[in-house]
Amino acid sequence: MTKATPLLAIEALEQSFGGVMALAGVSFQTHENLIHAVIGPNGAGKTTLFNVLCGFYQPTAGSLRFNSQELRGLPPHRIAALGIARTFQNLQLFFNMTVLENVMVGCHLRARVGLLAAALRLPKVRREERQLREWSSEALELCELADHAEQ
Structure with a gap:
């Protein structure tokens, strides 16, 4: 492009x-x-x-x-x-999770590990979770919400 x-x-x-x-x-x-x-x-x-x-x-x-x-x-x-998604007008947050964790939920399409690997908490799962946390933190910074990440 x-x-x-x-x-x-x-x-x-x-x-x-x-x-x-x-x-x-x-x-x-x-x-x-x-x-x-x-x-x-x-x-x-x-x-x-x-x-x-x-x-x-x-x-x-x-x-x-x-x-x-x-x-x-x-x-x-x-x-x-491809990276095109939407939210619905009746957006529901997970109230028992932080702002950062709620954003991480939105990264599920980027996740590559399977259910079994996640259940066993294999090292590749922890690596991927660190990457998702990094991407989510960057998204919060872009939206000027980084100060609220742990709320």
Whole structure:
């Protein structure tokens, strides 16, 4: 991917439900290391856009490319493995866990060790947990929440 190539490119995206057009000709691009927001009133199609992007809905028309790879037709778990995921509007935290531990739960797609290795607490599990903790700490720093990691 070159600097000019967008990280995410959505072109002429459409999504309809029966006779209702939820997304009509949505097009935009984002580039690496930038943060964007999707804003709009209730019913504007924000959730539908994210559901299409994550593969929960297949678009009626248009294209979605991430790192130049077409996402249309990919199942949600394959899209999530590429690094595209969403939270739901009824977000639930684990109240008996710290902020850092809650963020670590979100790294489950990056985990490579199996259930048996985790149950036995093999050395590779501890190494991976250290890596997940590091990634989660970096995410908290990016969001300026590092001071709350142990709360």
